[in-house]
Amino acid sequence: MEYVVESCSLRYKKWVEALLPSMIRQLSLGRSRKTLLVTVESCEGQGATYPLDPIDSYVVVINPGKLKDVGLTLAHEMVHVRQMAKGILKTSNGTNYWKGKRYTKRTKYLDQPWEQDAFAKQELIFRRAIEE
Numbered sequence: 001m002e003y004v005v006e007s008c009s010l011r012y013k014k015w016v017e018a019l020l021p022s023m024i025r026q027l028s029l030g031r032s033r034k035t036l037l038v039t040v041e042s043c044e045g046q047g048a049t050y051p052l053d054p055i056d057s058y059v060v061v062i063n064p065g066k067l068k069d070v071g072l073t074l075a076h077e078m079v080h081v082r083q084m085a086k087g088i089l090k091t092s093n094g095t096n097y098w099k100g101k102r103y104t105k106r107t108k109y110l111d112q113p114w115e116q117d118a119f120a121k122q123e124l125i126f127r128r129a130i131e132e
Helices: 010-026 067-085 113-131
Strands: 002-007 035-040 047-052 057-062 089-092 095-098 101-103
Touching: 002 010, 010 035, 010 067, 010 113, 035 067, 047 067, 057 067, 067 089, 067 113, 095 113
Parallel strands: 002 035, 035 057
Antiparallel strands: 047 057, 089 095, 095 101
């Protein structure tokens, strides 16, 4: 998986670039032909992942903050990248599909299975990345 990191802060840029290779390896995304753009900038919430299907890419936006929080959010969003790349999570016209099951916007955030999966994995992925 090719990636590009953007940030107005060199500190955040280097931090994310240091973590990404391990996270990509841990999530078995190394052979993916998708392109990833990670940007550290102000956004709603801690982070967000957007598929760009027409150009076979993903955009991950992470809110700046403490380096640990940026790393945890990056790990969380990278789980979503994996979910989308493997076809486990699909989005169509504002509706999400998890393993083929339809979920509407009425599903509470913490009841969404893709969020439960990302929260369950983010800490371990982040810790492994900083140990390498």
